[in-house]
Amino acid sequence: MLVIRLARTGRTKYPTYRIVAAESARAATGKFVAVLGHYNPHTKEIVIKRDEIAKHLGNGAQPSNTVVKLLIREKVELPAWVKLKTKAPKPTEAVAEEAAAETAPAADTEVTPAEAEADAAAENTDADK
Numbered sequence: 207m208l209v210i211r212l213a214r215t216g217r218t219k220y221p222t223y224r225i226v227a228a229e230s231a232r233a234a235t236g237k238f239v240a241v242l243g244h245y246n247p248h249t250k251e252i253v254i255k256r257d258e259i260a261k262h263l264g265n266g267a268q269p270s271n272t273v274v275k276l277l278i279r280e281k282v283e284l285p286a287w288v289k290l291k292t293k294a295p296k297p298t299e300a301v302a303e304e305a306a307a308e309t310a311p312a313a314d315t316e317v318t319p320a321e322a323e324a325d326a327a328a329e330n331t332d333a334d335k
Contacts, residue, residue: 208267210242210259222246225254225273227262245276254280263288 209230216222223245228238242262243254259277263269263285269277274290 208239208262208265209270210262210267210273211270212245212272213238215244220248222248225259225276227258227267230268252276252280254282256282 207230208227210225210227211234212223213226213228213235214221215224224238224241225243225245226238227240227242228236232238240258240262241255242259243252245252254277259282269284269288271291274284274288277284278290
């Protein structure tokens with residue numbers, strides 16, 4: 207399967223990337239089919255060959271998540287089947303508080319110490335049977 211992904215180039219501690227079409231089984235920096243552009247993350251410069259990318263996407267090449275983000279930033283027309291894969295969002299504090307409130311007993315139903323002892327005694331007799 208053909209994929210569109212980034213291949214690292216550049217010197218030590220200063221990466222730049224080529225946007226390439228390559229076989230998915232190949233190494234990320236290995237042999238590729240075509241160079242479709244390049245990206246410098248330090249200057250945020252992106253050069254894209256839009257017609258070649260459209261051709262490869264039309265033939266079913268799968269873009270990586272990072273490439274999809276770069277293409278969206280450059281306002282490249284993507285097919286409907288191209289989806290940006292995201293992780294499930296972490297629950298916010300408000301959702302966590304609601305979940306804690308559901309599991310905790312309600313504040314208006316106070317249990318007296320006598321009732322607590324009676325409940326514990328009833329559980330012990332049930333366990334003995």
